[in-house]
Amino acid sequence: MAIREDVLVVGGGIAGATAALAAAESGATVRLLSHKKSTLRQASGLIDVLGAIPRDGSSDGADPAGDRSPGDRTEPAGGGSTGESELVADPFEAIGRLPEAHPYRVVGGGAIRDGLELFDDAVGGAYEGAHTDRNALVITHGGTVKPTARYPESVAPGLASAERDTLLVGFAGLTDFDAPAAAAHLDAAGVPFAVDGATVEFPVRFRDDALTTRFAKALDTDESNARRRLADAVRDADADLDGYDRVGFPAMLGDDEGEAVRTDLEDRLGASVFQIPTGPPSLLGTQLEDLLFDALDAAGVRLASGNPAVGYEASDGRIDSVLVDRRGREVPYAAEEFVLATGGLVGKGIDSDRESVTEPVFGCHVPHPEDRYDWSEPEAFGGHAFARFGVVPDDDLRPAGESGEPEFENLRAAGGVLGGADTAREKSAAGVSLATGAYAGRRAGEEATR
Known part of the structure; x- marks a missing residue:
């Protein structure tokens, strides 16, 4: 049956x-x-809604977002284009520039808002970005800036639009995030803040194939005084730490106790602490x-x-x-x-x-x-x-x-x-x-x- x-x-x-x-x-x-x-x-x-319009795309000019005047248009975010695509500041103003066959053109802007509302209700206070239609600019592990509509609360202090001097910190042996290289890329892109990078040893030793969650759990439980030792390692790597407003780490700063981990590190470092989204396997995902x-x-x-x-x-x-x-x-x-x-x-x-x-x-x-x-x-x-x-x-x-x-x-x-x-x-x-x-x-x- x-x-x-x-x-x-x-x-x-x-x-x-x-x-x-x-x-x-x-x-x-x-x-x-x-x-x-x-x-x-x-x-x-x-949660990316629409971050870029490919330059080889097409549209008949219709505007399913509703309530937009013909004179409205998308303004590039962060200086114009990425590859063959133009960055989008406001996704809702850009929908009409997508091809007719695009799913957004089928369901319209109202469905996008419905989906975002469902998402916001589902995740509660774990994500930010619902206060505006405009994309936020998030620092990526490759040292680029990504337009996105919703982002974890732990990522929020690191938005690239904030003019706050920044230190990026990576962990030796974790090759998917090279903090000095990422900092150099951001600096070359002309972000509106000073940015530097440093690499430190994670305070607890694991096998080379240890999962991201193992690092996060060590900080959750404060295994071997991991939080204090991590803060000490960052200070040893950059004696002028007081010159930074915020410090960014790859997204492994705790799992169940992530907020407590970041608060503890902020107290020890005297700066805001944020997470940088990483590639797979992704703790944030x-x-x-x-x-x-x-x-x-x-x-x-x-x-x-x-x-x-x-x-x-x-x-x-x-x-x-x-x-x-x-x-x-x-x-x-x-x-x-x-x-x-x-x-x-x-x-x-x-x-x-x-x-x-x-x-x-x-x-x-x-x-x-x-x-x-x-x-x-x-x-x-x-x-x-x-x-x-x-x-x-x-x-x-x-x-x-x-x-x-x-x-x-x-x-x-x-x-x-x-x-x-x-x-x-x-x-x-x-x-x-x-x-x-x-x-x-x-x-x-x-x-x-x-």
């Missing part, structure tokens, strides 16, 4: 979590299916995943994880159930409405071989050039077609077939599985997931409970 809910969401990333929360708000019973751990653990933990799943639990969303969705059952143009492979046995999960949020090429929500590009769960149409050589551009950072591969939604986010008609009446898609956006170049991945997840989940909940 099939397990039945009002709404079934397939996919456990930001889009899936947002869709499930939005559906639950409507009063629907909701189940979220997640195969593996989400890609959030590989992400920075920042893992913490964001925990916050979202805590919110799902509080909303009464049922979770089923560890087994892949491998197919579906349908009749009369409607999906009846999703089939999940449980140790070689296909178990049906039935619902009135479904949301596909399995991610893009990276998350395996879109699959490809040398001949074709496919959506593996429901077999939805994914348009792509017949010639595989047309999937990419010669330039490494060019406008690659593969970056925009995904299902094509109608105006209700239902995946459409080649004819343009919805493939299934009760299926909507959200997040990276949608085509039409180059989210890496646009710095828009989380925002697309929030906006489309909120829209798809709300519509699924409304249809299931009416």
Whole structure:
């Protein structure tokens, strides 16, 4: 017998979590299916809505954000462009400059605000940025500045827009953050503050392959007086520490007790302390995943994880159930409405071989050039077609077939599985997931409970 809910969401990333929360708000019973751990653990933990407009993009000039005069336009943040993209100061003023097929153009600015509101409610005071539509400028571990809409509270003291002299501190042996090199890059970029870098030994010795969480837990428990010894090491590395207003560390300053760790270090160093988002494995990304799943639990969303969705059952143009492979046995999960949020090429929500590009769960149409050589551009950072591969939604986010008609009446898609956006170049991945997840989940909940 099939397990039945009002709404079934397939996919456990930001889009899936947002869709499930939005559906639950409507009063629907909701189940979220997640195969593996989400890609959030590989992400920075920042919430980017729209940080850049690729210069090879196009638009018909329509403005789905609403209430914008034709004279309004996006102002570059931080001096103009990055690579072949123009930085965006206010994402809502820039939506109209995106291509018509972009998911933001389908759902409109209101859905972006709905998604951000859901996110803000889910994470509580753990994130900042809700006070303004404008992007903040966050220092990255590579010594660049990234426009983002929401950022962890522990990152906030290090915003690049604040004219506060800064010392960056890295740990010897952790090669993904070279503090002196990052400081030099920021200085060369002309940030409005003095910036220097120093490398110190982490106060507790671990194996070379120790996880980021091991360093964080050592500071949580103050293992071997780790906090005092870390502060002493920073002072030994820079005798003129009193000349800095703030000190930035890679994001491993505690996990469960992160606020206490930073407060202790601030007292010892006499300066504000902030975290710098790092590459994978990302502690900030893992913490964001925990916050979202805590919110799902509080909303009464049922979770089923560890087994892949491998197919579906349908009749009369409607999906009846999703089939999940449980140790070689296909178990049906039935619902009135479904949301596909399995991610893009990276998350395996879109699959490809040398001949074709496919959506593996429901077999939805994914348009792509017949010639595989047309999937990419010669330039490494060019406008690659593969970056925009995904299902094509109608105006209700239902995946459409080649004819343009919805493939299934009760299926909507959200997040990276949608085509039409180059989210890496646009710095828009989380925002697309929030906006489309909120829209798809709300519509699924409304249809299931009416």
